[in-house]
Amino acid sequence: xxDLLYGAxxxxxxxxxxxxxTAHAPWxxxxxxxxxxxxxxxxxxxxxVDQLGxxxxxxxxxxxxxxxxxxxxxxxxEELGRAVAPVPFLGAAVATRALLACGDTxxxxxxxxGECDAALAVCLxxxxxxxxxxxTVDPGPALSGTVPGVAxxxxxxxxxxxxxxxLYAVEATHPGVRMTPVVSLDATRPLADIVLTGAPAxxxxxxxxAGRAVSAALTAGAALLASEQVGLAQWCLDTTVAYVRDxxxxxxxxxxxxxxxxxxxxLWVEVTEARAVARHAADRLAAGDPExxxxxxxxxxxxxxxxxxxxxxxxxxxxxxxxxxxxxxxxYLKRAKSNAIAFGTADRHRAALARLVDLPPPVAMARVTxxxxxx
Amino acid sequence: MSDHTAxxxxxxxxxxxxxxxxxxxxxxxxxxxxxxxxxxxHYPAGLGGLAAPPHLQPVVDAAFAxxxxxxxxxxxxxxxxxxxxxxxxRHGTDAQCRRWLRPLWTGEEVWCQLFSEPDxxxxxxxxxxxxxxxxxxxxxxxxKVWTSMAHEARWAVLLARTDPAVPKHRGITxxxxxxxxxxxxxRPLRQLTGEAEFNEVFLTGVRVPDSQRVGAxxxxxxxxxxxxxxxxxxxxGRPLPxxxxxxxLVARLWRERPELRTAGLHQEVVHSWxxxxxxxxxxxxxxxxxxxGQPGPEGSAxxxxxxxxxxxxxxxxxxxxxxxxxxxxxxxxxxxxxPDLLGRTATYRYLRARGNSIEGGTSEILRTVIAxxxxxxxxxxxxxx
Numbered sequence: 001x002x003d004l005l006y007g008a009x010x011x012x013x014x015x016x017x018x019x020x021x022t023a024h025a026p027w028x029x030x031x032x033x034x035x036x037x038x039x040x041x042x043x044x045x046x047x048x049v050d051q052l053g054x055x056x057x058x059x060x061x062x063x064x065x066x067x068x069x070x071x072x073x074x075x076x077x078e079e080l081g082r083a084v085a086p087v088p089f090l091g092a093a094v095a096t097r098a099l100l101a102c103g104d105t106x107x108x109x110x111x112x113x114g115e116c117d118a119a120l121a122v123c124l125x126x127x128x129x130x131x132x133x134x135x136t137v138d139p140g141p142a143l144s145g146t147v148p149g150v151a152x153x154x155x156x157x158x159x160x161x162x163x164x165x166x167l168y169a170v171e172a173t174h175p176g177v178r179m180t181p182v183v184s185l186d187a188t189r190p191l192a193d194i195v196l197t198g199a200p201a202x203x204x205x206x207x208x209x210a211g212r213a214v215s216a217a218l219t220a221g222a223a224l225l226a227s228e229q230v231g232l233a234q235w236c237l238d239t240t241v242a243y244v245r246d247x248x249x250x251x252x253x254x255x256x257x258x259x260x261x262x263x264x265x266x267l268w269v270e271v272t273e274a275r276a277v278a279r280h281a282a283d284r285l286a287a288g289d290p291e292x293x294x295x296x297x298x299x300x301x302x303x304x305x306x307x308x309x310x311x312x313x314x315x316x317x318x319x320x321x322x323x324x325x326x327x328x329x330x331x332y333l334k335r336a337k338s339n340a341i342a343f344g345t346a347d348r349h350r351a352a353l354a355r356l357v358d359l360p361p362p363v364a365m366a367r368v369t370x371x372x373x374x375x
Numbered sequence: 376m377s378d379h380t381a382x383x384x385x386x387x388x389x390x391x392x393x394x395x396x397x398x399x400x401x402x403x404x405x406x407x408x409x410x411x412x413x414x415x416x417h418y419p420a421g422l423g424g425l426a427a428p429p430h431l432q433p434v435v436d437a438a439f440a441x442x443x444x445x446x447x448x449x450x451x452x453x454x455x456x457x458x459x460x461x462x463x464x465r466h467g468t469d470a471q472c473r474r475w476l477r478p479l480w481t482g483e484e485v486w487c488q489l490f491s492e493p494d495x496x497x498x499x500x501x502x503x504x505x506x507x508x509x510x511x512x513x514x515x516x517x518x519k520v521w522t523s524m525a526h527e528a529r530w531a532v533l534l535a536r537t538d539p540a541v542p543k544h545r546g547i548t549x550x551x552x553x554x555x556x557x558x559x560x561x562r563p564l565r566q567l568t569g570e571a572e573f574n575e576v577f578l579t580g581v582r583v584p585d586s587q588r589v590g591a592x593x594x595x596x597x598x599x600x601x602x603x604x605x606x607x608x609x610x611x612g613r614p615l616p617x618x619x620x621x622x623x624l625v626a627r628l629w630r631e632r633p634e635l636r637t638a639g640l641h642q643e644v645v646h647s648w649x650x651x652x653x654x655x656x657x658x659x660x661x662x663x664x665x666x667x668g669q670p671g672p673e674g675s676a677x678x679x680x681x682x683x684x685x686x687x688x689x690x691x692x693x694x695x696x697x698x699x700x701x702x703x704x705x706x707x708x709x710x711x712x713x714p715d716l717l718g719r720t721a722t723y724r725y726l727r728a729r730g731n732s733i734e735g736g737t738s739e740i741l742r743t744v745i746a747x748x749x750x751x752x753x754x755x756x757x758x759x760x
Contacts, residue, residue, distance in 0.1 A: 245752060256754065265741075269680060272673055272676045273680065
């Protein structure tokens with residue numbers, strides 16, 4: 001049965017990550033980075049990898065990993081969401097899932113120890129059920145094509161590129177690879193447009209295995225993102241509750257007004273439910289359950305909108321302060337809204353759920369669509 | 376401390392079943408199950424339990440269900456099982472527990488709750504029913520409302536004011552009232568469904584022995600809070616499979632009747648499915664927290680969501696039915712033996728669901744409780760304390 005709680009080891013991991021983030025990634029530093037040149041906090045990333053071994057959590061021990069699993073990865077993501085930390089961990093976890101599905105032991109080992117960073121080269125908005133294939137394969141193999149809006153692709157990273165009917169590894173440093181930074185809505189998760197021009201590649205998997213690896217990786221992304229969304233939403237709730245308790249207007253605490261209280265009570269209910277949903281998705285992912293795609297679709301159909309609401313309530317109930325650049329609420333708002341599109345919108349995931357649990361749309365809709373195309 | 380395991384409990388049930396025929400006398404079987412400690416296994420030995428961890432209860436229930444053993448019809452006595460029993464266990468004397476818990480669990484004695492009054496609903500502590508000491512008895516006078524199962528009940532948990540001179544929360548005492556005592560009059564209270572699931576209860580000079588007082592004089596509010604907390608968990612907290620409950624009805628209707636489908640209702644059905652599944656997982660997580668000995672305030676979330684979802688989904692079902700949604704089965708006044716939120720027609724379910732956000736604490740009061748007790752926000756300035 002699905003285990004929706006946190007084990008003692010998971011709580012210990014959470015404490016370590018939180019302590020490290022509190023010391024090295026306070027929001028003022030993250031905010032200050034927005035005006036700098038380096039999008040990711042590479043010093044923070046190095047600490048997370050070297051001190052806590054976060055990239056090895058889901059890698060088996062015999063390959064140099066920690067032999068933990070995706071439940072633990074999800075706990076780390078909760079904390080990273082809570083801190084809107086600018087590190088490429090989600091992308092690394094997605095790449096790990098792809099490599100696990102391919103059985104590629106060498107790259108997994110390098111990823112686990114932090115020898116190299118890896119990212120799946122697909123647009124961040126890609127839903128698990130419909131990965132586009134914009135890249136073509138020429139003999140060599142050499143890859144050509146454009147992939148817009150890729151997250152977590154560090155300058156020196158290894159790119160895992162779905163192309164043709166295979167999955168290929170490409171060195172981002174090769175001259176045939178051009179990565180152009182995007183001004184992204186969420187500046188704490190930078191995106192890049194990637195143009196491949198005859199970039200030399202190594203085949204990692206082909207045929208059905210490659211297809212399965214990509215969809216498994218995207219499913220993992222959708223499932224794990226939910227934990228980041230829960231961490232983010234919980235921060236927004238906690239911070240807003242603390243603020244309205246202290247803030248006084250009309251001679252009383254703003255948090256004593258019923259209109260404010262009820263809004264926060266509703267948000268608490270939603271965050272409570274989102275936590276159960278995200279935990280379920282992480283647990284099913286870790287267990288390799290055939291229902292993991294269903295749990296992931298549920299997670300994104302539910303948790304994405306909750307995180308957005310939490311961030312919007314946070315801005316609103318902070319009043320004028322919440323609308324300023326100097327308050328961190330906007331970091332969370334931008335991350336939440338961007339996350340609501342990452343790995344497919346809630347609507348995409350509801351459509352996927354409808355298929356998975358046999359709640360088909362009306363036939364008339366299909367007819368209307370066909371008719372529209374004809375005319 | 377506990378050496379109970381699922382295997383050991385299954386063994387105890389098997390041993391019990393070798394001595395008792397589940398197809399035989401129903402009451403005798405249930406009494407024997409209670410005496411064997413296999414009723415509610417987390418209760419103490421001698422009171423129907425084995426002091427086992429609560430998460431092992433489903434193991435025992437499943438083992439009895441496997442052989443089609445009679446159950447205690449828990450829905451018929453949900454107030455007794457879900458609210459009165461835990462309150463008695465926590466605040467009652469040993470003699471009270473021994474007198475009441477066994478027939479309560481077996482269903483021989485149904486319980487009801489005499490809390491709400493015409494002028495004390497959400498503001499329950501404003502209740503006016505009085506209890507005046509007279510020798511070894513208390514003499515109770517007043518009127519109670521919204522009392523479900525009063526027409527079937529043998530006993531009631533009763534809140535009455537024993538000291539009108541102190542602030543309202545401090546002048547209340549908790550009693551157990553014999554519903555067959557002289558002066559207790561039960562009248563059906565018809566609801567907007569046409570049914571009379573609830574009652575008005577008039578108490579006129581009812582003598583309640585002091586031995587039926589639960590907790591100290593003047594401490595009834597603290598005792599009642601146990602009952603109310605249990606009520607909120609009991610209402611939304613039953614374990615359900617996916618699509619258990621109301622969402623399953625509308626999902627089945629959607630699958631079986633393609634001619635009813637429209638694009639807009641499709642969105643609504645899937646939205647509802649998502650929300651129901653999220654609420655189900657939250658309730659499951661709450662159970663896991665309780666089983667792990669870390670009960671949290673999540674029960675309030677479960678109750679709030681349950682009310683909102685059952686209203687939304689039952690309304691959706693009526694609309695999905697279209698022309699059929701215009702028809703009801705009948706408006707005859709019924710006296711249901713047990714509340715049935717999923718029974719009868721979609722129109723009945725829609726109407727009955729309106730009560731879900733009122734009974735057991737209105738959703739508005741619950742939000743205030745969450746804001747103040749869970750989130751720690753300050754109370755509004757009040758004139759009554």
